[in-house]
Amino acid sequence: MYREFFGLKEKPFNVTSDPNFFFLSRVHKEAFSHLIYGIKERKGFLEITGEIGAGKTTLCRALLNQLDINTKSAFIFNSTLLKRHLLQAILEDFGIPIETKTNVAMMRQFNKFLLEELAKNNNVVLIIDEAQNLRPSVLEELRLLSNLETEKEKLFQMILVGQPELRDKINSPSLKQLKQRISVRFHIAPLEKDEAGEYIYHRLKIAGSNGEIHFAEDALDAIFKYSGGIPRLINKVCDKALLFAYVMGTKSINLSLVERSIREIEGAVVLA
Structure with missing residues (x-):
């Protein structure tokens, strides 16, 4: 309504996660650097937390725009997935045709995909948004996925993005093994x-x-x-x-x- 009056080409203050409007504050710049480091160095698990509206999703979208053609990525938004649907969602988002919808078959397919990408010298990144909503059983399944590795490096990097409750959940004793695998943890302050x-x-x-x-x-x-x-x-x-x-x-x-x-x-x- 007001764009013409102010001479604007688009609304400047939409609340959508538009990476074109990404603002590199001091803390967002630091978070961005942590993510790039974790991906390039193949650190496996990464965790980014922040309050509602702190710019976590925008940061991740900006990150995806900066990744080179040798980095394959998937972005999972549905954090209420059940354990049995998780692998299916991951394969679909990476564009992998599912042959058989059993966990064993899909795990085999995913592992094959990762090894093929590694052979091409490609990196693979999986981002899961609103990860504070993930059930403990799903988080444990993600930990098991992180076992897909060679003797020297992780086959893919997983970024868990969520509100501060995610940090609290991962700090719980029942998820001790998952916590030990997270190499990069960063909180986005206001x-x-x-x-x-x-x-x-x-x-x-x-x-x-x-x-x-x-x-x-x-x-x-x-x-x-x-x-x-x-x-x-x-x-x-x-x-x-x-x-x-x-x-x-x-x-x-x-x-x-x-x-x-x-x-x-x-x-x-x-x-x-």
């Missing part, structure tokens, strides 16, 4: 205060802003205070603030507009 404004203007620039849109300093302070540095919450406030600014015919977002946006997000009745 943006720092000085990064929140940079994040907002970064997204505006990607969306096509010519610099006319301006957020007042106290407005930025209010956005950070409300969001706690969580990107998704920043997006929600900024999207609503731009809508109110459009209605008022201004390209300057002041504290009043931001406070009004926050009240509406929180369900308060906002009077015109």
Whole structure:
């Protein structure tokens, strides 16, 4: 609705995980480096955690865009899978035609695929999102999958991505063996205060802003205070603030507009 008024080619504050808008904050840059290291060095299990809306999925999508043609990848979003469906989902996402839907047959197929990719000097990466929802039996199945290796290296790298509950689950005594296999563990913290404004203007620039849109300093302070540095919450406030600014015919977002946006997000009745 407001794109034409602000001269934008697309909405800058959608809450979808668009890697084109990926912002390399200090912590996201560090997380990205950890993932690249874990993949290139064939470290096997990697774990990335962060609060809801911290940018975990966007980070993973940006990562996939950076992998070279010698890295085959699959991205599993359905973390409520039952144990018997896990291998099937993995094979399907890697584009492997399933011959027989039994665990033994599918495991044999997957192992064959991995060995073929290794022979081509290719790497294989499996990302499982919302991994905090995985049942303990499924996590144990993933641990068993990690046994697919040569004497020298892992045949594929697995990235478990989830909310902090994932870290707590893996730290439980029943999953001790899985925890021991995780080589890289990283938690994505919220943006720092000085990064929140940079994040907002970064997204505006990607969306096509010519610099006319301006957020007042106290407005930025209010956005950070409300969001706690969580990107998704920043997006929600900024999207609503731009809508109110459009209605008022201004390209300057002041504290009043931001406070009004926050009240509406929180369900308060906002009077015109």
